[in-house]
Amino acid sequence: MDQDRSTPDLGSLYQELIIRHYRHPHNQGELPDADALVHMQNPVCGDEVRLGLALDDGRIRDARFRGQGCSISQASISMMTDVVKGKTVEEARALADRFKEMMHGDAGAAKDRALGDLRALAGVSRFPARVKCALLGWDALEEALKRATRE
Amino acid sequence: MATNAPTRLLDVEAVRREFPTLDQLVNGRPLVYLDSAATSMRPRVVLDAMTDFYIHDNANVHRGLYELSRRATERYEDARRVVARFLNAPDPREVVWVRGATEAINLVAMTWGEANVREGDEILLTVVEHHSNLVPWQILAQRKGARLRFIDVGEDGRLRLDNLDKQLTERTKLVALGHVSNALGTIHPVKEIAERAHAVGAVVLVDGAQGAPHLPVDVQDLGCDFYALSGHKMLGPMGIGALWGRFELLDAMPPYQGGGEMINIVELECSTYARPPHKFEAGTPNVAGAIGLAAAIGFLEELGHDAIREHEQLLVRYGMQRLREVEGLHLFGPEDPEERTAVFSFALECAHPHDLSTILDAEGIAIRAGHHCTQPLMRRLGVAATARASCYLYNTTGDIDRLVEGLAEARRIFSF
Numbered sequence: 001m002d003q004d005r006s007t008p009d010l011g012s013l014y015q016e017l018i019i020r021h022y023r024h025p026h027n028q029g030e031l032p033d034a035d036a037l038v039h040m041q042n043p044v045c046g047d048e049v050r051l052g053l054a055l056d057d058g059r060i061r062d063a064r065f066r067g068q069g070c071s072i073s074q075a076s077i078s079m080m081t082d083v084v085k086g087k088t089v090e091e092a093r094a095l096a097d098r099f100k101e102m103m104h105g106d107a108g109a110a111k112d113r114a115l116g117d118l119r120a121l122a123g124v125s126r127f128p129a130r131v132k133c134a135l136l137g138w139d140a141l142e143e144a145l146k147r148a149t150r151e
Numbered sequence: 152m153a154t155n156a157p158t159r160l161l162d163v164e165a166v167r168r169e170f171p172t173l174d175q176l177v178n179g180r181p182l183v184y185l186d187s188a189a190t191s192m193r194p195r196v197v198l199d200a201m202t203d204f205y206i207h208d209n210a211n212v213h214r215g216l217y218e219l220s221r222r223a224t225e226r227y228e229d230a231r232r233v234v235a236r237f238l239n240a241p242d243p244r245e246v247v248w249v250r251g252a253t254e255a256i257n258l259v260a261m262t263w264g265e266a267n268v269r270e271g272d273e274i275l276l277t278v279v280e281h282h283s284n285l286v287p288w289q290i291l292a293q294r295k296g297a298r299l300r301f302i303d304v305g306e307d308g309r310l311r312l313d314n315l316d317k318q319l320t321e322r323t324k325l326v327a328l329g330h331v332s333n334a335l336g337t338i339h340p341v342k343e344i345a346e347r348a349h350a351v352g353a354v355v356l357v358d359g360a361q362g363a364p365h366l367p368v369d370v371q372d373l374g375c376d377f378y379a380l381s382g383h384k385m386l387g388p389m390g391i392g393a394l395w396g397r398f399e400l401l402d403a404m405p406p407y408q409g410g411g412e413m414i415n416i417v418e419l420e421c422s423t424y425a426r427p428p429h430k431f432e433a434g435t436p437n438v439a440g441a442i443g444l445a446a447a448i449g450f451l452e453e454l455g456h457d458a459i460r461e462h463e464q465l466l467v468r469y470g471m472q473r474l475r476e477v478e479g480l481h482l483f484g485p486e487d488p489e490e491r492t493a494v495f496s497f498a499l500e501c502a503h504p505h506d507l508s509t510i511l512d513a514e515g516i517a518i519r520a521g522h523h524c525t526q527p528l529m530r531r532l533g534v535a536a537t538a539r540a541s542c543y544l545y546n547t548t549g550d551i552d553r554l555v556e557g558l559a560e561a562r563r564i565f566s567f
Contacts, residue, residue, distance in 0.1 A: 010513045014506075014564045023565075045505055045521050046535040068535055070505035071565075130509060 012123030013130070014071070021117070022071035027081035031064040036148035040140040042132060047073040051081075051140040055148050060084050060092055065137070072121070072130050077137030079117045089145055096138045103131045161454060161462040167545050169194040169450075180515030183550045188333050188361060188494055188541035189519055190383045193447070197387060200446035201439040212438055213412055213429070227438045230445035231428070234393045237448045238378060239369040245401060247394040247428040248436050252360035253283040255379035255394035256327070258431060259356055260287035262404040263377075263396075264325070267354075270296035272324040275353070277302040277310055277339075278531050279332045282524040284358040288327060302328070304531060308335040308484040315347060323353040330362025330378075334523040334539065335484040336467075336494025338366070345374040354400070360384055364543065365463060365492045367456040370395055382440060387447035391440030394431075401427035408433040459544050466493040466542045466551065473555045480558065483537060493542035496523075499558060501565040504538040510564060511557040518554070 031037075031052030041048040047069025054062040063081040067074055080099075084092045099118060102109035103125050109115070110122035124134045167173055170192045175182050184192060204226060210219035212227045228243075235243040249255045264287075268274070274288050278301050292299050300318050303311045310328075319326070326348040331338050345355040356377040362368060363378075364385035370378050377400070382391040396404075406413055406424050410433030415423040424430045451459065467488040474482050479500035485491055499507060504520035511518055519539045522529045529535060540554055 010510060010564070013509065019565055046526075046529070047505075048535075070503040072506070127509060130505070133505065 009123070009126070013127055015120045015123070017117055017120040018071060018075040021075035021078040025065075025067075025074055025078040027064050027078065027085075028066060029064045030066070031062055034064075036144040038140045038144040038147065040136060040143065042069075042073075042136055045069070045133070047133060047136055049073070049077050049137055049140050051077070051137065051144055053141075053144045053148055055089070059086065059088050061086075063141075065140075067137075069136070070130075070133050072124055072133040073136045076118070076121055076134045077140075079121070080137045080141060083114075083116045083118060084141065089149055092141065092145060096142055099138055100135065103134055161458045161544060163462065163545065163547050166454070167547075169196070170545050171195060173545060177515035177517075178513050180553075183514075183516040183553045185516060185518045185540035185542060185546065185550060185554060187364075187543035187546075188336075188384070188523075188539065190389065191364065191386050191543050192545060193386055193388065193443075194450050196450050197443045197446045201388060201443040204439045204442045211435055223438055226442050227436070230441040233445040233448050235395075237368070237452070238363075238380075238395050239371055240395050241371065242398055244427050245395055245398050247396070247401070247431045248441055249379075249392050249394050249431075250390055250437070251381035251383065251392035252358055252379040253381075255377075255392055256284055256356065256358060257287045258394055258407050259377050259379075259396070260291045262407050262431070263354070263400065264288075264291040264295075266403070266405055268292075268295045268297050268324050271322060272297045273300055273320065273322045274298070275300050275302065275318055275323050275326045275348070277304065277328050279304050279310070279334065279337070279525060279528045280327070280329060281333050281358065281360070282526070283360075284327055284329060284356075285527070288325075297324070298322075304528065307486060308332070308337045309490065310337075310339055310344075312340070312344070315344070319347060319351045319353065321351055323348070323351055325354050325356060327356040327358065329358040329360070330368075331365065331492050331494075332484075332525075332528075333361045333494070334525040334528055334537070335496050336361075336492045336541070337485050338362075338490050338492065341373050341375065349374065361492065361494075366460065376400055382444040382447065385444075385447055386450055387444035388440045391437045391444050393444075396427075398427060401431070404430075406433075407431045410434045412436070454544065462544055463493045463542065464488060466546055466548065467491050469548045470495050470540070470542070470551050473551050474558075477555060477558050478562070483532060493546070495540045496537045497539075498534060498537055499561065502561045504536045506565070507538045507558070507561050510561045511554070514553070514557045514560065516553055516557050 034052035035055045036053045039050045049067035051065045098109050105125040124130050172192050208222040210223040212224040231246050232243045234246045305311050348355045355375045357375040359378050359380045363380040376397050378395040383389040413430050413433040481498045483496040508520035521536050
């Protein structure tokens with residue numbers, strides 16, 4: 001028989017915190033006074049998110065979403081909306097960069113307290129096929145920030 | 152001589168030894184391959200036939216007047232006869248080599264469709280079609296101002312034919328449907344639909360990508376006008392497939408691509424074209440692929456259609472029974488095992504199909520999760536995606552047991 005090549009650790013992927021966010025997502029719903037509303041979809045797997053952002057004086061006052069998809073995509077969006085609330089646009093963009101670094105396997109990013117609950121997603125970096133799931137909400141965030149801050 | 156000899160049972164363990172890819176550990180567990188509806192495994196005889204061609208006969212076909220080219224041409228045309236016999240086609244000239252079922256359907260849309268479909272004409276499809284039997288007709292209909300109509304599917308995964316008489320009119324130029332649904336495994340009543348389509352003068356194309364691997368195909372009995380198949384779904388290599396078409400239709404169709412082999416006399420300003428099948432085969436063909444596909448058909452025929460079907464029916468019945476024992480699992484597709492191939496499309500309440508796929512992969516089990524290139528069907532079923540486990544002749548009831556164990560693990564992970 002051929003040699004076994006990889007043994008991804010499922011425990012590192014499906015942490016209890018992730019399942020909790022998946023089953024009971026935070027910040028669900030519409031945002032009637034949103035400054036930007038973004039609909040993003042992953043055409044390969046059909047995961048989707050509608051993200052609304054409300055800004056106040058350069059700060060994210062509120063973030064709400066509706067989405068459907070796998071546990072990784074939906075938990076990532078749920079945690080993201082928690083962590084970006086109250087942050088300035090620049091801080092939110094920096095968090096997005098930090099999260100992407102974590103998805104690319106950066107050990108420093110995986111310990112960065114600024115990412116809060118999102119650190120539970122560090123294990124996703126070992127499942128390359130699932131990284132795009134974790135990034136869906138962040139792509140939506142970056143697009144929403146771009147639209148909300150457009151002159 | 153025994154006229155009704157009992158069906159030979161498939162010796163699955165012996166069959167499995169012919170498939171080297173199955174013999175490996177994935178994530179520490181013996182591989183369980185349940186994605187044959189996407190692509191099948193290939194037995195040694197197929198790999199050997201292709202290697203043998205490249206080692207011994209490697210030459211271009213229908214060109215050289217030397218020994219190697221003669222041998223290559225003979226093997227290539229022999230392979231065409233094998234496909235013709237496999238489909239019970241009356242004439243090997245009715246078999247056109249293509250890259251796969253997708254190209255076969257596109258060929259018909261771009262040649263027969265170009266010449267025969269006009270503004271106001273209708274093309275009747277079903278909502279369960281694979282994108283490859285949908286998008287080529289959308290492109291044709293948009294170009295021609297034709298209209299697409301659709302046979303609906305019921306909750307039970309069976310086509311709803313109660314409206315067929317209204318959907319088939321003198322405007323219907325073509326009916327195109329799958330022999331077997333790739334997403335649900337439903338075997339469609341192609342013969343009945345073809346008969347009713349012909350009654351209004353429509354031409355019938357059958358996408359056999361999921362039919363030819365599992366069911367005996369007799370194009371004369373089915374009564375269709377075109378039949379498309381993919382080699383890689385029926386133990387053959389990737390990049391080869393066949394289009395069967397009635398000779399008079401093929402002969403009247405304009406050419407597909409221009410180039411060598413498809414011509415007769417070439418002048419600077421114009422050319423005359425070869426007769427079918429070569430009219431549709433511009434350029435150097437996939438000779439090794441054709442030879443590999445013929446070897447795959449030889450392998451299937453040696454095992455026997457009846458034995459394969461009986462084995463797969465055993466898997467259908469066992470799979471339906473075991474999967475229904477899983478709490479919170481919804482199985483799509485027909486109730487009657489006889490109306491199915493061994494494809495299990497399902498949803499588990501607690502976990503998304505992508506999560507299931509990742510969890511099963513960690514156990515060495517390969518399934519497909521997603522829309523299966525049937526987005527309209529997924530919308531019709533009210534889901535974004537399903538998990539799909541699809542079996543072939545080398546799968547065992549033990550593979551289904553491993554799947555069910557894997558699903559139990561998924562339920563445990565998602566029980567927080």
